[in-house]
Amino acid sequence: MAEVTRKIALLDLDAFFASVEVLRDPSLRHKPFAVGGGGDRGVVATANYLARRYGVSSAMPGSQARRLCPQLIFVKPDHARYRDVSRQVLQLLSEVTDIIEPASIDEFYLDLTENTLFKGSASLTMQALRQKISQLGITGSAGISNQKMVAKIASDERKPDGQFLVTPEQIYEYISQLDLKRIPGVGPKSQKLLAQHGLIKGLDIQAVTVTRLQEILGEKAGYLLHQRCQGIDKREVVTERVRKSVGVEQTLSADMTHLVTAQDYCQQQLLPKLKKRLQITHWREQPIRSQTVKLKFSDFTQTTVSKATQRVSPSAFYQLLEQAWTRGNNKGVRLVGVSVALPDPEQQQQLELDLD
Numbered sequence: 001m002a003e004v005t006r007k008i009a010l011l012d013l014d015a016f017f018a019s020v021e022v023l024r025d026p027s028l029r030h031k032p033f034a035v036g037g038g039g040d041r042g043v044v045a046t047a048n049y050l051a052r053r054y055g056v057s058s059a060m061p062g063s064q065a066r067r068l069c070p071q072l073i074f075v076k077p078d079h080a081r082y083r084d085v086s087r088q089v090l091q092l093l094s095e096v097t098d099i100i101e102p103a104s105i106d107e108f109y110l111d112l113t114e115n116t117l118f119k120g121s122a123s124l125t126m127q128a129l130r131q132k133i134s135q136l137g138i139t140g141s142a143g144i145s146n147q148k149m150v151a152k153i154a155s156d157e158r159k160p161d162g163q164f165l166v167t168p169e170q171i172y173e174y175i176s177q178l179d180l181k182r183i184p185g186v187g188p189k190s191q192k193l194l195a196q197h198g199l200i201k202g203l204d205i206q207a208v209t210v211t212r213l214q215e216i217l218g219e220k221a222g223y224l225l226h227q228r229c230q231g232i233d234k235r236e237v238v239t240e241r242v243r244k245s246v247g248v249e250q251t252l253s254a255d256m257t258h259l260v261t262a263q264d265y266c267q268q269q270l271l272p273k274l275k276k277r278l279q280i281t282h283w284r285e286q287p288i289r290s291q292t293v294k295l296k297f298s299d300f301t302q303t304t305v306s307k308a309t310q311r312v313s314p315s316a317f318y319q320l321l322e323q324a325w326t327r328g329n330n331k332g333v334r335l336v337g338v339s340v341a342l343p344d345p346e347q348q349q350q351l352e353l354d355l356d
Contacts, residue, residue, distance in 0.1 A: 005168060007112040007122035008237060009144045010151040011129070013089065014160035016106035018048040019138040020085050021075050031073055038062040038074030041251055041334070045077055049160060061300065082106075085136065092132050096125060101237045109148055111237040126163050134161075145171065147233040153182055171231040176203035183228055190217060205229035247292070247339025248273045255298050255332025259325045262336055263318050266293075270338045271314055278312070278340070288312060289341040293320040295328065296335035303327045312340055 013019065017035040022028050032051035036044040042062030054069035066072055086105045093100050099111035118124040126142045133140050142163035143154025150166050154174075157164035166174050179201055180186045180194055197216055199205055205213065206229050214222030227233070248270055256262050287310040296302040305324045307316055317338055325333070 005113075006146045007144070008146060008148055008151045009110045009112055009122055009126050009142050010103075010148070010155045011089075011093070011108045011110065011126070011133075011140050011142050012155045012159070013086075013106040013133075013138055013140045015046055015048050015052075016086075016138065017046045017077060017082055020078075020082055022048075023085075023137045024078075024081070025075075028073065028075070032056070032069050032071060033073035033075055034062075034065055035075050035077050036062060037076075038066060038072070041253060042074070043251065085138065088136055089133055089138075089140075092136075093129065096129060099237050099239060101239060109151070109237045112144075123163070123165050130161070130163065147171070147231075148235050148237065149184060149228055149233040150174065150231070152184065153178065156182075172206070175229055175231055176201065176206055178202045180205070183225065185221070185224060185228070190221070193217070202229045245339050245341050246274065246277050247337060248277060249294060249335060249337025249339075251296075251335045252333070255334050256336070257332050259322060262321060262325065262333060265336060266317060266321060266338060267314065270336060271317065274312075274338055274340070287343055289343050291316050291320060292337075292339045292341065293317060293324050294335070294337035294339070295321075295324045295333050297328045298332035298334055300334075301331075302335070306341075 018028075018033065021033070021035060028048070030050070032048065032054060034044045034047040034051055034056055036042055036046070040063055044056060044058055044060045044062060044065050046058050047056040047065070051065075051069055051072055054072075056065045056069055056072065062074065082105060086102075090100065090102065090108065093108060093110060097110055097112055097114075101109040103109055112122040112125050118128065122144050126144060130140050130142065139161040141155050141159040141161060143151040143157065143166070144163060145151045145154060145166040146168045150171055154164040154166050175183075180199065181188075181191050183202065186194070193216060194200075194205075199208070199216075205225060210223055210226040212222075213226050216222060217225060250270065252265075256265070289310075290306045290308045291312065292304055292306040294302065294304045303324050305320045307320055309316060321336075
């Protein structure tokens with residue numbers, strides 16, 4: 001019997017937070033606006049498409065966004081409302097397939113190999129689903145293929161409110177034409193490093209050996225990029241996502257310039273919140289794998305420092321904070337974060353919470 005070709009789609013809700021805000025205030029529809037903070041310490045969470053034409057983008061400082069678009073309107077985020085609309089979308093999707101993997105509040109992987117709407121046609125199914133979603137007052141774009149990675153990339157091809165299909169026969173050629181920044185896992189640093197070796201597009205990666213990539217990027221990253229550019233992705237759509245970490249971070253009202261101040265803030269503000277988050281998850285019965293401290297400096301560069309451990313330790317956080325601090329070269333710190341990496345389910349033991 002021939003193997004059944006998987007049919008996987010990635011649905012990406014278009015400018016989701018902004019779209020929900022238009023439902024609340026229709027007067028925003030024809031104005032450039034951003035969800036987030038517009039002050040000196042604020043950051044853009046997302047922007048509508050009118051604002052994006054001016055160069056406004058997610059994670060951009062609010063002050064920079066205002067310089068790019070002086071008439072930009074800032075809207076305070078309402079995460080409870082966003083979660084509610086996301087759940088409504090999920091309910092519509094579940095009427096077609098029960099194999100759904102929420103990748104985030106506004107992204108959903110769907111296994112449509114066997115679905116209850118248009119059996120045999122993932123494209124027709126996604127058209128119908130996007131039409132249903134539009135009745136909620138928002139739109140979504142979709143990528144369709146036989147694997148998650150290509151479906152994810154393809155979801156950007158027809159934004160907003162469109163969809164794009166890449167068949168199994170088209171995958172290798174499709175990847176060959178992509179800029180490497182569109183391959184998941186290739187960030188700015190990796191992209192710059194690869195470009196120094198003449199590797200710009202997918203076809204450049206397809207032409208070199210995995211050994212060569214490992215020499216440039218390291219063993220794991222080189223292997224993964226080689227696999228991805230060869231069009232190999234065997235990951236399935238999973239209905240239950242395993243939580244990989246628990247953390248808390250905070251953008252500060254004013255830059256911190258002294259390490260001892262940051263240590264006190266970590267002790268009094270962040271670690272109690274982290275303890276609470278650990279206690280309300282089922283992970284409290286498991287050990288951890290590592291602790292991490294994240295700092296974002298006044299120039300918006302950031303760094304993280306981690307330590308492998310099975311037990312949450314405040315003193316380890318303070319040591320990591322000190323290591324991260326020295327990387328700032330006397331720059332102020334605008335954000336501090338702490339997190340713990342969680343183990344695989346089969347490694348369950350008792351997690352010792354020692355944050356007092």
